[in-house]
Structure formats: C-alpha cells, structure tokens
Amino acid sequence: MFKKVCIIGCGLIGSSIARAIKKNNLARKVVSSNRSNVTNKSIIKLNIVDEATSDTKKITKDSDLIIIATPLSSYKEIILKIKNSLKSGAILTDVGSVKKNVISIVEKYIPKNISWISSHPIAGTEESGPESGFSELFKNRWCILTPSKQAKVQDIKLLETFWKKIGSRVDIMNAKEHDYILSITSHIPHLIAYNIVSTTLNIKKNIGKDIVKYSAGGLRDFTRIAASNPIMWRDIFIQNNRNTSKMIDKFIDNLKDLKKAIKKKDGKKLERIFIKTKKIRKEIIQAGQDIGKPDFGRK
C-alpha cells in the first residue's frame, strides 16, 4: 500500500499501528522517530519497526505516509521541523483525541502539496509505551477521519482503506462535531474517573486505613481508567477545554439533582433513572463496542 510509513512517537498507539502494518503487509518499510534513543533502539530490537532515529526531519522526508502519534502539545514543534522537507504528495495524519486546535496549527504551516487528513482511532488501553502495543488494537473499533481542505479525495480514500485494513471501521466528521462528541464519550468519562480516584486519595490520607482492599465494589474499575497516560490526557483536556467545561457543568447539575432525590428519599425518581441507564448497556453490546459477559475479577 505504501513504500515507507513513518510513525512519529512509537507509544501504545504508534507501536500498535506499526505492528498492524507489518502483520498485514501494508508497507515495504515502517520507520519511526522518537526523542528518546532508548526507545529508538528498543523498537528496532523488538522488530516493531525497520528503522528508528531521533532525527525526525531526516526520517520523514521520503515517507509516503507520516503518522503523528505523540501528545497534542508536541504537534507544533514537529510540524515546524518537518514542513519544508516532506515529499510532495505525501499523506500526513495523526491519532490525536482533539481536532480543532491541532488542525489549524498544521494547516497554517504544512505546504499545499501535502494531504493533511487527521485521524482518531478510538482505541487504547490504560497502558503506555511501545511494549504495550499490539496489532489487534484497532479491530472492530471506530476511526474518525477529519480531512483538511487541502486533502485530495483519492488520499482520503487511501487512508480510509488503510484504517480498514488494520481492522477499523471508518467515519468522517468535521473537527467541531468530533470534539463535541468525544468530550461526551471519552473525555468526560476520563476526567470523572481521574476525579473520583483523586477524591478518594484525599480521603484515604485522612482515614489512614487501607480502603484499597474494598475497591472491588466499584472504585476498582475507575482506577483502571485513571491509570491512563497523564501527559496525553493533560493535553486532551486543555485542548478541548470548552466542550469539557460545558460538559462538567451539565454533569454537576445532574449530580446535584440526584443528590436532591437521595436526600428526599425519592425512590421512584432514582429507580426511573437507573432503569434508563441500564438500557444503554445493551445498545453498546449490540454495537460491538463491548461484550455481554459480566465483569468481575477479570482473568
């Protein structure tokens, strides 16, 4: 499919893409650029990529597909490094979780002969680093494409095929819609998980008692999400701060409403809400985004 694919940032997502490319024979060569030379050496040794260096400019200049898979706050620096040396006609994409800001940064600097098409594979685990990646990560997950105006139609088609070949289902969305929807389905859930674990940690200090051992009653599941990459999520919340802030307000309003019902012992209201929330679970299982098997003490 491609002669040379370059992944900038070979972490969980980047290394999973590299593995999936190799597994499905989608490029003659997969290379990567990482700041850390320990990472560069390690991913070559693990045979995740064919070549790796910290010289981003050099390694991207003859690539047909360049995938930025670093935290959002590093995009500008990367773009400034590579913008003048990319091959004419190359496709540039990323895997970032927020679109509006970074798209305008990239559009501002990247020359018109580059097809800039932003991607967001909605996939991941709570782990980080190249060792934690795996080729099946994108299987059956959605990937949202947000093409720039300068992107060629055939390149959008090609990138769509690329994601499909590594297992994804593809949707096209504009940046505004993407950032709004993802604030609901991903950013707020993560923020809430961070907040509940952080609230618990504050209380834990005061109790001085081991409450971790009773975490199987619900808290446990939140700690998994709150163990996600701190730098990545710091950048996501800051870049999507408008949608996130609005959603926090809605969340707090609803929580206050629930609190009122609890205080008034309004069982009927609570029951009505909890029966509704139970239903959406079925929809998610039907949509193939989780399995119906109950989760308790995963194996």
Added chain:
Amino acid sequence: MFKKVCIIGCGLIGSSIARAIKKNNLARKVVSSNRSNVTNKSIIKLNIVDEATSDTKKITKDSDLIIIATPLSSYKEIILKIKNSLKSGAILTDVGSVKKNVISIVEKYIPKNISWISSHPIAGTEESGPESGFSELFKNRWCILTPSKQAKVQDIKLLETFWKKIGSRVDIMNAKEHDYILSITSHIPHLIAYNIVSTTLNIKKNIGKDIVKYSAGGLRDFTRIAASNPIMWRDIFIQNNRNTSKMIDKFIDNLKDLKKAIKKKDGKKLERIFIKTKKIRKEIIQAGQDIGKPDFGRK
C-alpha cells in the same frame, strides 16, 4: 457445617452463596424463600437449592443459618414475618451494602436467642437474577462482618469460617465505619457511573446521532457499572444518604477545581493529579482486587 441454610432472595448474590455451599458441602440442605413462584420453581429445577417456597416463615423456622439477600427496603417486612418462629440459637445474617439502618431495624425485633451478625460480601457483577450467579463469586473478595451486641462469640467465629470456606477474606467493622468506607469505595463510584450515563442519555436525545458506537473511548466502562440492579442501588443510596451526600459535595468541589485548572490551562496541576491517580492502580493490583492485564475489548 450447618444442617439447614435458608437464603431469603435467590438473586445474583443469594444464588451464588447457594451454589458455593453445595460445591463446598457446607450444609446438609440449602433452601430458599422467594416472593415469585417462577423463581422458586426455577432454582429447584436448576438444582441451585433443595427446596424453595414463598412461605418465608415456614421455611426459615428450622434453619440454623438464615441469610437475607434481598434489597434493603424489604428487611423490615421479612423480619416481622420470621421473628417469632426462628429456631433458638440460629444465626441470622444478610448481604446488604448499608448497615446502620437495617441493623437497628433487625435489633429492634429479633429475639435475644438469635445471633444477628450482619455480613457484606464485596462482590458482584452487573447482572441480576439466579441464573447469573456462580460459586466462585466470593473468591479472594473481602466480606465485612458487623456483629450485633446479642451475637455470640462462637457464632461470629462460625460465620467467619463459613465465608472463608466459600473463598472470602473476612474483616470485622462497626456499622458506622462500614457505611462511611463503602460510600467511598462502592456507593459513590456507582452513583457517578449512573450520573454520567444519565447525562449522556439526555444529550444523546438532543444530538439525535449515534454516539454509542464511539463509547470505547471510556464511556463503555461506566455503562457496565450503570447496568447494575436498579432496585438494589435505589435502596443503597437512600439508606446511606448522609455519607453519600457528603461525598457528592467533596466530589463536586474537586471537579470544580479540575475545571478551573482546565480553563486556566494549568498543565502542571493536571499532570500532578493524573500521576498520583495512576499510582493507586498498582496498589489495587497488588492487593489482588484486580489483575494487571490491560482491558480493551474484553473477551
């Protein structure tokens, strides 16, 4: 261990206890009382119990161990039914998630020759009903005992051994401490999960777009918890409304603080919080309350 154990309410927890008793040969006979005769017939057919009826008074009167495994709001009715016919020296326990209220109700009515020792096995899945139970549910999970003043020491020991034989680890705690700690590790996480799914449902109506398919970004995990038994959780929040309300306030304060950091783009603060929350995950895995394997698209 016992001649006859009676489980009042053979749902997920009750039927799992019945299965574990049979598997470990802890009683000559396991019986159950349920309102619904469909349930009574079904659990006999499935060989979960030896006998089942809706006549709670009759079936409990010669039992050595009686386990209440129904929603908290039904305790009073049950106690009034059985209080005058229980065998002298019998042990009465439950599996409820809130202690203070129900303990005083039971203490008020139950005669002194009955050892009333409240239990709380911190175990469960998002499913309900006798079909969803399994004998290994309590393995490696904590069970908290809250004995009443009238409980005999040897009976507390016996009940402790019982829980250990079906796989639990046992702690003893007073009602006040139990209700406070569980509000943190279980009740608030569930309330937050219900609230986030409910908030999403409200928004979903307005968007009119399928957002469920993007739920793998985080929301998915909350829907699992928010699919738990609505009646059971309605009762828990109402019975533990003081602790829950206080915890909601703390949670909202912290969330507002996070929102402020996001609005001010205070990356350092966010990073500091997210690094801390990542650490507790390790403690939970070390405590054997979850496994270290990352979770994405459970199989």
